[in-house]
Amino acid sequence: MRTPAVAVLSALTLVALAACAPPAAPPPASSSPSASPPGLLKQTEDQIARTSASLRRLDDMPLYEMTYHGAYNAEAPLTDEELARRGDGWACSLFHRPGEFGRNFDWDPNPAMVIHSDPPDGYASLSVADVSYLFPPGAKPDLNAAQDRRRLAHAVLTPFDGMNEKGLAVGLAQAPDAELPARTPGRAVVSGVRIIRLMLDRAATVPEAIELMRRYDLDFTGGPQLHYLIADREGRSAVVEYADGRMNVIDDRYLTNITMTGADRATKLTDRRYRLLAEGAGTDAMKLLERVAQYHTRWSIVYDQESLTAEIVTAQRWKRVRDLRLSTGG
Structure with missing residues (x-):
């Protein structure tokens, strides 16, 4: 079933999305593409996915059933800290192939927004933003409140992925670790999401987007380390990642949450979601996103x-597809 895009409100399109809120600090770096954060449970990404997929409710007591895959520490105590340990962070999956750019965004359920923007000095664009950035923790936006409507307008500045009228598409994902370059005196400093807004507004191609990124210092304070997949209408794509104190541009069209700098293809293919994306060339784009979805996939979008x-599909409701169209003249 398809449902039409909802009406534009103050140049923003509000949809009933569940989004991903960033953790207060980045999770520990993994020692390998398939390693999990330290803790009592010792699982690879594939084992985590298989365990999560096995969970089911047997009756209304309630009685549950699960098949655990992986190793664990049978001697260490089970503490409140361990039980409160978060799962995967922004464990997103992105891909590009000629004419299509797809991504899953995976994290906590929070309100999100589809934004139409047509700035007077830039390109028109369509993007998706997590609006939990704009409100105190736990707050729920009220469209009848003038102050909340004003807050929501700021979502235009915080896109997590998007596409502009030139066909340039950009999305972010959490990186295991990053080492940003030293700050350049006099250079503007922007956040990891604001740089996406700048690319959508000012870049028409991958080379232009990369050159624009070189003109800014990034700041990942308060959120996870990030890397980016950028693709254009001419079929070019690149991953931008920060390591060893420099900006690295990697020739690739798939992005998950592994370190891309210095990784050869064999190493990348050890990551389950990267491998599924790379092997899915003939698969329908939304079906491919369904294939790499995780229990906490919040939205899936194909540009x-x-x-x-x-x-766009929200909260893995794969039969409920919303159609969106980039609009200009707003």
Whole structure:
């Protein structure tokens, strides 16, 4: 079943999305692409996915059933700290192939927004933002409140992924670790999401987007370390990642949550989601996102770089597809 895009409100399109709120600090770096954070449970990413997929409710007592995959520490105490340990962070999956840019965004359920923007000095764009950035923790936006409507307007500055009228598409994912370059005196400092807004507004191609990123210092304070997949209408794509104190540009069209700098193809393919994306060339784009979805996938979107439209699914409701269209003149 398809549902039409909802009406524009103050140049913003509000949809009933569940989004991903960033953790207060980045999780510990993994020692390998498939390693999990330290803790009592010793599981690879594939084992985590298999364990999560096995969970089911047997009756209303309630009685549950689960098959655990992986190792664990049978001697260490089970503490409140261990039980409160978060699962995967922004464990996103992104891919590009000619004319299509797809991504899953995975984290906690929070309100999100689809934004239409057509700035007077930049390109029109369509993007998705997590609006939990704009409100105190736990707050729920009230569209009848003037102050909340004003807060929501700021979502235009915090896109997590998007596409502009030139067909340039950009998305972010959590990186295991990053080492940003030293600050350049006099250079503007922007956040990890604000740089996406700048690319959507000012870049038409991958080379232009990369050159724009070189003109800014990034700041990941208060959130996870990030890397980016950028793709254009001409079929070019690149991953931008920060390591060893420099900005690294990697020729690739798939991005998950492994360190890309210095990794050869064999190393990348040890990551389950990267491997599924790389092997899914002939698969329908939304079906491919369904294949790499995780229990905490909140939205899945496919941008069509030729028609400047998009399809979005929220909270893994795969039969409920919303059609979106980039609009200009707003």
